[in-house]
Structures are given as structure tokens and as C-alpha cells.
Amino acid sequence: MKFATLTSCFRRLEVTSSQNEMIALLARLLAGTPPDEIETVCYFTLGEIGPEYSGVALGVGDRTAAAAIALAAGTDLASVETAARELGDYGDAAVRLAGRPPEGIAEAFPAAGPLTVTDVHRGFAEIARTSGPGSADRKTRVLAAMLAAATPPERRYLVRLATGEMRLGVGDMTLLDALAEAFLGAKAERPPLEHAYNISSDIGFVARTLLESGLPGVLAISITLHRPIRPMLTQRVSRISEIPERIGSRVIAVEEKYDGERVQAHKDGDDVTLFSRRLTDVTHQYPDIVRHVRRCVMADTAILDGEAVAFDHATGTYQPFQTLMRRRRKHRVREVAGEIPATYRVFDLLYVNGESYLRRSYPDRRARLEEVLGRDERISPAGRTVTEDLDEISEFYLACIERGLEGIVCKSCAEDSFYRAGAREWQWIKWKSDYGTELADTLDLVVVGANAGRGKRAGTYGSVLCAAYNHEEDVFQTVCGIGTGFSDADLADLPRRLAGARVDRQPARVAVTPQAVPDFWFAPAQVVEVLGLEITESPVHTCNWDPERQRGLALRFPRFVRWRDEKRPEQATTAAEVAAMFRRRREG
Numbered sequence: 281m282k283f284a285t286l287t288s289c290f291r292r293l294e295v296t297s298s299q300n301e302m303i304a305l306l307a308r309l310l311a312g313t314p315p316d317e318i319e320t321v322c323y324f325t326l327g328e329i330g331p332e333y334s335g336v337a338l339g340v341g342d343r344t345a346a347a348a349i350a351l352a353a354g355t356d357l358a359s360v361e362t363a364a365r366e367l368g369d370y371g372d373a374a375v376r377l378a379g380r381p382p383e384g385i386a387e388a389f390p391a392a393g394p395l396t397v398t399d400v401h402r403g404f405a406e407i408a409r410t411s412g413p414g415s416a417d418r419k420t421r422v423l424a425a426m427l428a429a430a431t432p433p434e435r436r437y438l439v440r441l442a443t444g445e446m447r448l449g450v451g452d453m454t455l456l457d458a459l460a461e462a463f464l465g466a467k468a469e470r471p472p473l474e475h476a477y478n479i480s481s482d483i484g485f486v487a488r489t490l491l492e493s494g495l496p497g498v499l500a501i502s503i504t505l506h507r508p509i510r511p512m513l514t515q516r517v518s519r520i521s522e523i524p525e526r527i528g529s530r531v532i533a534v535e536e537k538y539d540g541e542r543v544q545a546h547k548d549g550d551d552v553t554l555f556s557r558r559l560t561d562v563t564h565q566y567p568d569i570v571r572h573v574r575r576c577v578m579a580d581t582a583i584l585d586g587e588a589v590a591f592d593h594a595t596g597t598y599q600p601f602q603t604l605m606r607r608r609r610k611h612r613v614r615e616v617a618g619e620i621p622a623t624y625r626v627f628d629l630l631y632v633n634g635e636s637y638l639r640r641s642y643p644d645r646r647a648r649l650e651e652v653l654g655r656d657e658r659i660s661p662a663g664r665t666v667t668e669d670l671d672e673i674s675e676f677y678l679a680c681i682e683r684g685l686e687g688i689v690c691k692s693c694a695e696d697s698f699y700r701a702g703a704r705e706w707q708w709i710k711w712k713s714d715y716g717t718e719l720a721d722t723l724d725l726v727v728v729g730a731n732a733g734r735g736k737r738a739g740t741y742g743s744v745l746c747a748a749y750n751h752e753e754d755v756f757q758t759v760c761g762i763g764t765g766f767s768d769a770d771l772a773d774l775p776r777r778l779a780g781a782r783v784d785r786q787p788a789r790v791a792v793t794p795q796a797v798p799d800f801w802f803a804p805a806q807v808v809e810v811l812g813l814e815i816t817e818s819p820v821h822t823c824n825w826d827p828e829r830q831r832g833l834a835l836r837f838p839r840f841v842r843w844r845d846e847k848r849p850e851q852a853t854t855a856a857e858v859a860a861m862f863r864r865r866r867e868g
């Protein structure tokens with residue numbers, strides 16, 4: 281496929297404001313994509329180079345991109361920086377700046393004729409492979425040669441792909457809808473594709489299987505070691521007494537809730553891979569957990585789900601999340617691991633000795649986990665109690681809080697309490713220590729806009745417009761604007777943090793009312809944790825919009841808590857969760 285075919289579709293996607301049109305455009309594109317390029321087309325459309333878990337990183341920042349644009353256009357760095365400042369984007373700067381590249385640059389990326397998708401993939405693979413001394417220069421030359429071989433519109437997207445700032449606003453579910461429409465006749469046929477995606481975490485792989493082997497091939501996709509399974513998520517309630525009403529089983533397992541980092545461990549003999557909540561490979565970050573899994577998991581192959589925590593065995597206390605986060609580093613990993621050892625508290629078993637456990641009930645999975653996991657100070661099943669009694673749930677909760685834990689996660693013990701990869705349903709319900717406000721939990725919202733700051737806030741933003749994710753409709757619906765809770769440093773950093781997501785028109789998947797239209801738009805990218813007082817009906821916000829009553833839901837008195845960089849926009853609080861919180865408060 282010509283790269284130009286792809287970029288002209290990108291251009292149309294960028295200017296469409298209709299979700300259905302977006303799906304139709306993508307479906308047409310995918311239907312015309314050859315099998316050997318469909319994976320790449322999927323990744324590029326999502327603004328990625330490969331599946332997230334593969335950890336392929338180009339290592340191209342703005343500086344390298346600017347240097348490559350300058351080299352390809354035969355101009356100097358200052359002209360590129362000026363154009364990028366004026367246009368607000370390096371991709372657009374690469375379109376504007378045309379000139380003669382130096383002799384011999386094409387050798388860094390030989391391409392015959394117009395660029396193809398395969399050519400671009402080859403170029404990026406070369407850039408990703410380049411490391412060690414002199415690699416920045418080599419990356420610059422390859423990217424410059426790719427730019428020199430490209431047409432102006434192609435240059436825009438080469439730069440945006442290279443710097444990871446595509447801003448098309450296409451999410452995983454939109455792409456799955458388009459695949460269903462292109463190859464299964466309608467977007468309503470998405471569920472089997474979504475399931476395959478949930479257990480493989482690789483949309484390109486699902487697309488290629490669909491093209492080559494049809495629906496039977498997709499249905500046959502099974503768990504593969506070293507390829508992450510999308511984690512099952514928890515629901516929330518606003519009164520602890522709601523847990524037994526909602527959970528769908530008389531017998532409830534009440535587990536300790538740890539405030540650490542979610543880690544999915546794949547054991548394949550001695551080969552262990554660890555994945556984060558975002559499905560990135562964090563093996564190098566936890567050499568101690570790798571050791572514990574190798575030593576204590578009594579099975580040839582297994583996949584475990586659990587939480588990495590910093591537990592001080594000397595004092596018997598859990599350290600705060602921030603302590604563990606000091607382990608997120610590239611250098612001195614072992615040294616810091618010695619200072620802050622991680623303990624792995626395992627709460628689920630998804631696969632063992634070649635067999636998937638996803639369709640086994642929670643009690644079966646837990647029983648097998650206890651057989652498979654040899655006890656050790658640093659790795660053990662999550663502490664829990666099993667009960668039918670609400671008072672016992674409350675007592676266990678209070679005991680957890682006293683021990684410095686964050687709360688509890690209640691789990692259904694019903695026969696159908698399967699591990700639902702990627703889903704947030706009522707089989708798992710969290711109950712956390714109160715944040716000292718009316719709402720029992722914070723919301724994780726997506727920044728979609730901002731208003732200019734005035735007075736003391738001139739030069740930064742005065743407030744940011746935040747949205748929840750409506751999973752059914754695959755759109756982001758606004759809930760509130762936040763202007764409080766930011767420290768001075770947070771405020772000053774806002775323009776830098778949001779720069780990569782800035783777009784010049786309302787993104788297609790963002791729904792706002794005319795009253796809420798912000799001064800600036802952002803493609804859904806940044807997730808922010810927000811604390812609020814209550815949820816009310818509002819004509820201003822589109823969350824769970826009721827067209828008849830012309831009302832949505834809004835969060836009152838929102839305050840900034842922290843950025844959630846480990847979350848993708850589609851992992852934000854959903855509109856359905858906001859609606860459930862609203863209903864419960866009104867009823868309770």
C-alpha cells in the first residue's frame with residue numbers, strides 16, 4: 281500500500297467530526313489493505329509503531345525530529361524551530377519547509393519510487409534498532425532520508441509517528457469497530473474481535489488473523505506466553521452495604537487492596553516477563569520479582585496477576601505507592617531494588633501448564649493458585665477472608681486500613697466469576713479508605729480542552745476541561761472543568777504537559793455542549809485524577825447526555841489530585857461509572 285493512501289485517510293480522519301464517518305473511513309482503508317501490511321496500518325493509525333507490549337521505541341524526541349527536518353530540507357535548526365513554534369507542530373513544520381537535502385542522504389534509507397507502508401515500517405524499525413554511541417546522529421540521518429523521500433503530506437505524518445504525537449483521536453475500540461465493519465459486515469460484530477484483543481493485547485495481530493483466517497481464526501486466538509492479557513478491572517460503590525447487593529454471589533472473598541503497581545507475570549520455564557497495568561514490559565524494573573516467580577511458582581508455565589508493593593518486613597508496614605515508584609528507572613535498577621525490595625502479592629492465576637484459567641470460577645483459580653505458589657516472604661497470595669456477612673467485610677476493611685493498606689477488593693465466588701480480561705464488571709468491587717470528601721472515590725478523567733489563564737495564571741491555562749470515557753459509544757463526554765488543586769509548579773508545567781496533545785479543532789470523539797466549548801482543544805491523551813464533592817445533573821456537560829431532557833452529569837467542586845501517566849484515555853473512569861455513582865447517591 282502506498283504510504284500516501286494511508287496519509288490521505290489520516291488527513292480525512294483528522295477533519296471529520298463524526299464518529300460513524302470515522303469508522304466508515306477506517307473500514308474502507310482496512311478493506312483495501314493487503315494482509316502483510318494490515319498490522320502496520322493498525323499500529324500507525326493508533327499512533328504506535330508496534331503493539332504496546334513489544335516495547336519498540338524509536339527514541340526520537342523533538343530535538344532529533346527537528347534536526348532531521350532541517351537536514352532533509354537543507355535548512356538550519358533555527359528555521360525549523362521557528363516554523364514549529366508558529367505552526368504549533370513539527371509535522372506541519374516539515375510540510376512547510378522544502379529544500380534540497382544534501383547529497384548522499386538517500387543512502388541512509390534507500391527507497392525506490394513512492395513510499396509504501398512497508399518502506400516506512402522498515403525505516404522506523406531501523407531507527408528503533410539504532411542504539412549506542414552515535415545513535416542520535418544515525419537516527420537523525422535515517423529520518424531525514426525518509427523525509428527527503430516523502431511528499432509534503434507524508435512528511436507531516438512521518439514526523440508525528442516518529443515523535444509519538446499522531447493526534448488522530450482513533451482509539452482501540454474505534455479501530456475494532458472499523459475492522460468489524462470491513463470484514464464482518466457491521467460494527468455490531470465487534471465482540472469476538474474485542475475478546476481476541478483482550479487476551480492478546482495486539483490489535484495488529486487480531487486484524488491480520490481476521491484477514492488471513494476469518495472469524496474462525498480469530499475465535500481460535502488463545503493465550504500466548506509473553507504477550508500480556510488485558511487486566512480485569514474493579515467496580516466501585518458508594519456505600520459498603522451495596523457490595524453484597526451488587527456482587528451477584530452470597531459468598532464473597534474479601535481481599536486486601538494494595539497500593540502498588542499492578543504486575544502480570546508470565547513464567548515460561550526460567551524465562552519470566554512482567555507487564556504493567558498499561559501492558560508495557562517492566563521485567564527489567566523488578567529483577568527481584570522475576571527471581572521470586574522463577575523460584576516459587578511450581579509450574580512449567582503460568583500467568584499470574586498481582587500487585588508489586590514495597591513492604592517493610594522489619595516493621596511489618598506497607599510503604600506508600602510513591603516509594604515503590606522510585607523503582608521506575610532505567611539506571612541503577614539493582615541498587616535501588618536492594619534499597620526498596622518489592623514484594624509480589626498475587627491475587628489471580630490466569631494460565632497454568634498450557635491451560636487457560638480465564639473461564640474458571642474465582643474459587644477454582646484461587647485454589648489452584650495456592651497449590652502452585654510456594655510461600656515466601658516476598659511472594660504470596662493476597663491476604664483475604666471469605667464471608668457471607670457484611671459486618672465481617674467491614675471488620676476486615678478496618679483491619680486493612682489499620683495496617684496501612686488502601687482498602688479491600690471484594691470478589692464474587694459465583695460459578696460464573698470468570699476472569700474477564702479488559703472488563704470492569706461487578707464481580708470485583710473495590711472499597712477504599714475515604715478521601716475525606718463526600719465522594720468515596722476519585723475519578724480518572726481525560727483532558728480534552730483548556731481555557732486561557734488570566735491574571736496570575738497568564739501564560740498558562742486557567743482551567744482544564746475533563747471528560748469521562750463512554751465505552752458504549754466510544755466517545756469522551758465532559759464532566760467538569762478543573763482550576764483548583766494545582767500547585768504552582770503543576771500550573772506552570774501545564775502548557776508543556778499538554779503541548780503534545782494540542783489540536784486546532786474539536787476532536788471527533790469529544791462531545792461538548794456549546795456552553796462548555798474551551799479556548800483550546802486537546803486530543804484525548806492525558807489522564808488526570810480528580811476529587812469532587814458530588815455528581816449532579818447539568819445542562820453544561822455531556823456525560824451520559826439525555827437528549828430529551830437536554831442534561832448530562834457534572835462533577836461539582838472538582839480538584840486536581842495527580843496525573844495518571846500510566847493510564848490511557850480509554851482506561852479513564854467511564855460515563856457508566858459516573859452515572860452509577862450519581863444514581864447511588866440519589867438513592868442512598
Ligand code: ATP
Pocket residue numbers: 513514535536537538539541542557587627662689710724851
Ligand atoms: P483501575 O485500575 O480500576 O482503573 P485505579 O488505577 O484508579 O483503577 P484503584 O482504584 O486503586 O486503581 O483500584 C484498582 C487497582 O487495585 C487494580 O488495578 C490493582 O492494581 C489494585 N489492586 C490491589 N489489590 C488488589 C486485589 N486484591 N485485587 C485486585 N486488584 C487489586
